[in-house]
Amino acid sequence: xxxxxxxxxxxxxxxxxxxxxxxxxxxxxxxxxxxxxxxxxxxxxxxxxxxxxxxxxxxxxxxxxxxxxxxxxxxxxxxxxxxxxxxxxxxxxxxxxxxxxxxxxxxxxxxxxxxxxxxxxxxxxxxxxxxxxxxxxxxxxxxxxxxxxxxxxxxxxxxxxxxxxxxxxxxxxxxxxxxxxxxxxxxxxxxxxxxxxxxxxxxxxxxxxxx
Amino acid sequence: xxxxxxxxxxxxxxxxxxxxxxxxxxxxxxxxxxxxxxxxxxxxxxxxxxxxxxxxxxxxxxxxxxxxxxxxxxxxxxxxxxxxxxxxxxxxxxxxxxxxxxxxxxxxxxxxxxxxxxxxxxxxxxxxxxxxxxxxxxxxxxxxxxxxxxxxxxxxxxxxxxxxxxxxxxxxxxxxxxxxxxxxxxxxxxxxxxxxxxxxxxxxxxxxxxx
Numbered sequence: 001x002x003x004x005x006x007x008x009x010x011x012x013x014x015x016x017x018x019x020x021x022x023x024x025x026x027x028x029x030x031x032x033x034x035x036x037x038x039x040x041x042x043x044x045x046x047x048x049x050x051x052x053x054x055x056x057x058x059x060x061x062x063x064x065x066x067x068x069x070x071x072x073x074x075x076x077x078x079x080x081x082x083x084x085x086x087x088x089x090x091x092x093x094x095x096x097x098x099x100x101x102x103x104x105x106x107x108x109x110x111x112x113x114x115x116x117x118x119x120x121x122x123x124x125x126x127x128x129x130x131x132x133x134x135x136x137x138x139x140x141x142x143x144x145x146x147x148x149x150x151x152x153x154x155x156x157x158x159x160x161x162x163x164x165x166x167x168x169x170x171x172x173x174x175x176x177x178x179x180x181x182x183x184x185x186x187x188x189x190x191x192x193x194x195x196x197x198x199x200x201x202x203x204x205x206x207x208x209x210x211x
Numbered sequence: 212x213x214x215x216x217x218x219x220x221x222x223x224x225x226x227x228x229x230x231x232x233x234x235x236x237x238x239x240x241x242x243x244x245x246x247x248x249x250x251x252x253x254x255x256x257x258x259x260x261x262x263x264x265x266x267x268x269x270x271x272x273x274x275x276x277x278x279x280x281x282x283x284x285x286x287x288x289x290x291x292x293x294x295x296x297x298x299x300x301x302x303x304x305x306x307x308x309x310x311x312x313x314x315x316x317x318x319x320x321x322x323x324x325x326x327x328x329x330x331x332x333x334x335x336x337x338x339x340x341x342x343x344x345x346x347x348x349x350x351x352x353x354x355x356x357x358x359x360x361x362x363x364x365x366x367x368x369x370x371x372x373x374x375x376x377x378x379x380x381x382x383x384x385x386x387x388x389x390x391x392x393x394x395x396x397x398x399x400x401x402x403x404x405x406x407x408x409x410x411x412x413x414x415x416x417x418x419x420x421x422x
Contacts, residue, residue, distance in 0.1 A: 011224055011226060012225060013225075015221045018221070018287065021254040021255065022254035022257035022283075029258060029367075030363055030364040033367055033371060036225065037251065037371060040229070040247065043229045050233070050234060050235040051235050073233075150237075152381045153241040155378070156241035156244055156381065157241075160244060160378075163371055163373075163374040167366070167371075173422045174363050210381060211384045
C-alpha cells in the first residue's frame with residue numbers, strides 16, 4: 001500500500017507537489033527535483049521532434065526525429081520513475097537512521113540497514129544521471145536536424161538535463177560514503193564523475209550558439 | 212473562458228503536464244519549463260528553512276529562516292504564475308504570426324500585432340528572471356545558516372534557479388528583436404544580461420563547496 005501511494009508523485013497536481021516539496025517533510029527533496037527537472041528537458045526534446053516530423057522542409061531528418069522521439073520516451077519514462085525512486089530510497093535511509101542504537105547489537109543492525117539503504121539512495125540518482133545523459137545525447141543529435149524555430153527549446157532541454165545530472169551527482173556522492181562495498185561505491189563515484197564531465201561537454205556543444 | 216483554462220497549468224497533474232509538453236502543441240514549451248524549474252528550486256529553499264525553524268541547534272538563525280521562507284513564498288508564487296504567463300504570451304505571438312498578410316494594410320496590422328505580442332513574450336520571462344534571482348539571493352542567505360544536513364538541497368536549488376534564469380534569458384532575447392520600442396528592448400536585454408551574470412556569481416558562491 002505504502003509503495004503504491006509513494007509511487008504516484010507524477011499523478012499529483014503540480015501545485016500539490018510543490019506544496020509537499022516546500023513543507024517540512026524531508027521527502028520529496030532534491031532528488032525528486034533533479035528527476036522532474038530532467039523529465040521536463042526530455043519532454044522538450046520530444047516536442048521539438050514532434051514539431052519537425054511531417055514537415056516537408058525537414059524530410060531528410062524525418063527518420064532521425066522519429067527515432068529520437070521514441071528513444072526520448074524511454075528516457076522520460078525512466079526519469080518519471082526516478083521522481084518516486086528517489087523519494088522511496090530517501091525514506092528508507094531516514095528509517096534506517098531512526099533505528100534504535102542502545103545496545104551493540106542494535107548499533108550493528110542500524111549500521112547494516114544504513115549501508116543497505118545508502119546503496120539504494122545512491123543507485124536511484126545514478127540511474128537518473130544515466131537517463132539524463134542519454135537525453136543530452138538525443139538533444140545533441142537533433143541540433144541542426146530539427147525545426148529551426150524551436151532551437152531555443154533544445155537549448156532549454158540541455159540546461160535542464162545538465163542541471164538534473166549535477167543535482168543527481170550530488171545525491172550519489174552524498175550516499176556513497178555509507179555504502180559497505182567500497183569497491184562498488186568507488187565504481188559509482190567514478191561513473192557519476194564521468195557522466196557529469198560528458199554532460200558538461202554535451203551541453204556546451206548544444207549551447208555553443210545560444211546567446 | 213480561454214484565459215481561465217490557460218491559467219491552470221499548476222492545477223494539472225505532473226503526468227498530464229509532461230504529456231502536453233512533449234506533444235506537437237507548441238505551448239507549453241521552454242518558457243513554462245524554465246518557470247517550473249525555478250519554482251522547484253524555490254520550494255527547496257522553503258523546505259530547508261522549514262527543517263531549520265524550531266531546531267534548538269539553529270536558534271540564532273530562526274528569524275532569518277522565517278524571513279527567508281516568507282520571501283521565498285512570494286518568489287514561488289511569481290514563478291508559478293510565470294508558468295502560465297509564458298504560455299499565454301507565446302500563444303499571442305503565434306496568433307499574431309498567423310494573421311493574414313495579403314494586403315499592405317494586413318501586413319502593417321500583422322507587424323504591429325507581432326511587435327505588441329513580442330513585448331509580452333519578452334516581459335514574461337524577464338519577470339521569471341527577476342524572481343529566480345531573488346530566489347538565488349535567498350538561497351545564498353541560508354548557506355551556513357540553516358540545517359547542515361540539507362545543504363545539498365540548497366545546492367540543488369541553486370542549480371535549478373540558475374537553469375531557470377539561463378532558459379528565461381534565452382526567451383527574453385528571442386523576443387526583444389521584434390519589439391517596436393527599441394530603447395525598451397535594449398533596456399530589457401541589458402537587464403537580463405546583468406541578472407544572468409549575477410546569477411552565475413551567486414550560484415558559483417552557493418556551489419563552491421559542492422562536490
